[in-house]
Structure formats: structure tokens, C-alpha cells
Amino acid sequence: MELKFPIYLDNNATTPMDPRVLETMLPYFVEKFGNAASRNHSFGWVAEEAVDYAREQVAKLINADPKEIIFTSGATEANNLAIKGVFEMYASKGNHIITCTTEHKAVLDTCKHVEKMGASVTYLDVQPDGLIDLEQLEKAITPRTILITIMYGNNEIGVVQPIREIAAIAKKHGVLFFTDGTQAVGKIPVDVMADGIDLMSFSGHKMYGPKGVGVLYVRRKNPRVKVTAQMDGGGHERGMRSGTLNVPGIVGLGKACELCRLEMDSEAVRLSAMRDRLEAALTQIDESYVNGNRQHRLPHVANISFKYVEGEGLLMGFNKQIALSSGSACTSASLEPSYVLKSLGLGDDLAHSSLRFGLGRFTTDAEIDYTTKAITETVLKLREMSPLWEMFKEGIDLDKIEWAHH
Amino acid sequence: MAYSEKVIDHYSNPKNVGTLDKASKNVGTGLVGAPECGDVMRLQIEVDEETGIIKDAKFKTFGCGSAIASSSLATEWLKGKTIDEAVAIDNMDIVEELNLPPVKIHCSVLAEDAIKSAINDYRVKNGLPELVEEKAH
């Protein structure tokens, strides 16, 4: 197959929309534009019917009841609603929340926010492979603990946390369990019943659906979970999230969920084979390391450090042809290297030298071959330019050097 | 962020990548790191004893494209200059020449520091006092 440039390998940031999703959405902009809350005419009924259908499609993907699906503007909003909503609703029971250091900013910053409102938050460290320590989790629980929030799959390294074990611990102690499922839902089987999840967020644009629409799953039975609304108004979504529903977005999300449900299994096999091939080829390069646990991992994600070359410099070698993301400081304005990689205990040198690969539904074998070749060439070229590589080759211990700082 | 043509050009065809004999009395070596972003630059000059003119300059850089371009440009500028002229190279000259955006200014600072550090190494080797840093970053 002929290659089309640029090659997109940043599917953890966002996925392209599946054309089948777009097709489903189109009638809901001009023709079927009704407000799903208009009860008095057919425009409203048509919209409501479409939303109901989408709610079923979404629920089916995660084995939930349609009534447990709260539509939001995305995972960021759903994370805010879950954490702030539980914190407020269960204030009489306690104020302690447990999370971990590799969570997405939408969880971490929300936790920081509720801390200012009087919450006490424990940030669990992760092990060098990115997994949390279940014993540590259980030890952190106090009589004041109301919520455990641990993500399903990590957006930078793809590591999948032991969700069922976490849920069991939560249940044992009568604590609610919320998981940010943004990277996992639609990619691997997620079953809120079998997994024992009480609340879960996910987002349309990470699963070949539209941007600006997402979900908070809120369990209704065993236990019945309630969250305090963070958006007040017309009382939509069973009072938990007011605001006129984004009908085309919701219709698209429903379709995206259906496609994932039908195609996820074969897609996961195809993507993990491609990912493994990419990884095998790139770890042929000297001093390259895969970050994160390699068993408990999303099928389409790889994170690799190429020691002695800097991530942004590396990306520049092929950023006209390949869209990729780096854990390097220099790609962000903050200059801080990835906090997720640092949480794994990676030194600055390795954190700065990492690339994140997010394969997707439309990734081809030819693209993987091209990428492997381009990265290998650029790493070798930049190492010829790297003073650190030269010192490493001379056997100098880089940790012992005193840099002349400015 | 889009890179300027000049940065891309230096990155794709870097000038004067390499290593000079750091034990030689005529060679000054500067090895500097930017702790905030983890980049490292090594810049070397070789000075002609007779004329006091920099006759060769080499670099190796671990860093972003702007850092690579800044050091490549610095080595080009250094060749043919006297030590005094070299000291006068300011990081803002590099910023201007390469069109670096504000977040990339520190990459050019790294290059200026590497120049100063290489000159000092040369001066110390030849029994001259170190230059005092007159500019605070």
C-alpha cells in the first residue's frame, strides 16, 4: 500500500473520527436538530429517541444499564464531576481520597482542587513498571476514606492497573471506586459489573468518535452511587449534569461505542501484533528501553526511551513525516519532563529521551515499517552528535559528572 | 511549534560536529548543561598560537533542535575570530539569527555559556585568569 504522509501515531492524544461515525451524526445537525428535552413536538421526540438509542449503545459496550450513563462534554468534565461530586455528596462520611501519581492531570488537578476545599488526598507512588502496589493501597484506607480513583489504562505508557483487585479492596472497605477509563474503553474489554467499578469516565475522541462528548458512568445498584451536580440548570441527566444535550455528539459517541464493541477484539490482536513488531525493531537499537509493564498494557501503546538522544531533537528528525509525542521537557512550555515517566523512577536522562507511540484503527504495517526505519536512522545520527553518547562509549560514568550550570 | 528554516537547516546539516583533543594546550573545552531541561552541550575551540585566532571549533549537543542549531551556528561564528571577539558573542545574536521563539531562548544561552566555558578552559590552560561572568541569566 502506498504511504500517505504525515503518518499519525499519536492516537492517545486523540483519534481520527471513523467515517461511519460521521455519517451517523450528519442528520442531527440540520435536519434533526431538535432539543432532546423538548417534550411537546416531534423535533424533540426524534432527538430524544436518538439519545436514548446512543445511551444503549454506550451502556452495552461497558455492560452497564443505560440509566447509569451520564453524558458530559468529555473525560475532563466527567473526572471533575466524579471526584468533586463524590467529595460533596459523601462529605458526612469522610473527606479522604486515594489516587496515584501517574493519573491524568484532569484527575490530579481536580484532587488538588478538592484539597483546597478540605479534602485530604493520598497520592500513591507507582512501582517501576507503573503498576500501583495493592498492599500500599489497602494500607492507605482510613475510616474517613470515601473514594479511590485509579485510572484504567495510562495515557503515556499504556499500563493497565489491576482494576478488579482494586475494586475488591474498595468494596471490602466500603469505599467507592472511580476509574478514568478514557484510554481503555473501546480498546480492551471493560465490564463495569465484572470489574466492580462504581464510577468511570471516558471520552468520544479517544475511540474514533467526536470531540466534546464523554461519559460518566454512575452505578445505580450495589451500591447506589450519587454525585453532587457540578453544573446547575435544567436538571438534565437525572439532575447530575444540566445543559442541553449535544445530540449529534452523543449520536456519534453511541456509534463509536458500537463499532468498538464489534471490532475491538480483532483490532486489539492486529494492533498488539503491530506494536510488538515496532517495539522489537526499535529495541534492536543499543541502549533503548521500553517503559512500563509489558504484560499489563493496552494493545496499541508503546513508550520507548532512546538513551543519549533527546526526545524533541529526535522528533524533529521526522516530524514532517510522522506525528508522535515525546516525554521530553522541551516539547512542552514547562520544560519539565513527563511526570509519569519520572514517577516510574526514570532519571531525567531517560525521561527526556522517550517517545510515545499510540497506534490506531487506521495504522498500517507499511507505516510501522517506515517509522521504524526513520527513528532508527535519526537515533543513530543524533548519537553521533551527542556528547553523552561519546562519553558513554568511552566508559565515563555520567552520573558522576559535575555539570557547569549556568 | 514550527521551527524556522535556519534551525531546520542547521539540524539537518549541522556544521562542525566532532571532537578535538581536549588534552591539547591549544584546545579549550566547554561542557555545559541546562538543568531545567536536561540538555547538554560540548563546545571546543582550537586556537592558533601565533595569531591568537580560533582556527577550528567543534560541538556535540544532546538537546532539542534549537540547541543543536545554536551550537552549530556558534561553531561557525567562532572560526576565524580572536578570543576577544569570541567573548563578545551574545546569546541574543543567536536568537536573532535563528529566529528562536521565547521558550527556546535558553537553548541559545546554553550556547553562549559553552563558548565562555571553552574560552575559560583555554585561558586557564595557558596561565591566564578566568573571565568573570558579567551577565546574569
Ligand SMILES: Cc1ncc(COP(=O)(O)O)c(C=O)c1O
Ligand atoms: C487518561 C485521560 N483522562 C482524561 C483525558 C481528558 O479527556 P477529554 O479530552 O475528553 O477531556 C485524557 C485525554 O487527554 C486522558 O488520556
Ligand code: FES
Ligand atoms: S535546550 Fe532545552 S529546549 Fe532547547
